[in-house]
Amino acid sequence: MAIQKRKSVKDIKTHAGIVNKRFLPHEAYMRITTLEMERVHRIREMESARQRIKTVADRIKEIDIEKNILLDRIKATTESFPVNTKASIKTDDIARDNRGQLLRY
Structure with a gap:
């Protein structure tokens, strides 16, 4: 029986x-x-983004309306009740000590 040659990585057959x-x-x-599948996915993603933008824009309009009402x-x-234009806190109501200014109401 003849001695067989040792096989190495080079002898592995691949395609x-x-x-x-x-x-x-x-x-x-x-x-x-x-x-085509990616295109459909991107179209759905774009429609979803448009819907989110519309929702945000509607909320901004609601905020502006509520702000104007307030x-x-x-x-x-x-x-109907005019506010005094002079300072509403009198200097007598301010007490000074080492902690800074304290306001008395």
Whole structure:
């Protein structure tokens, strides 16, 4: 019996490099399918983003309306009860000590 040659990594048979690099229609169809699926995904993502933007814009409008209502109420209240333009805190009400200013009400 003859001594067999020791095999190494170089002796492992693979299919790398054997594949013909010509155009294969089924691969093209598969790529088209994945592109179409990605396109549908992006369209849904865009519609969702539009909806979120619309929701935020609607909320901003609600905030502006509520703010204007509150400002109108404040304006109506201050017109009926004018605020004294002088300082509302008298100097007699301010006590000074080593801790800083203390206001007495």
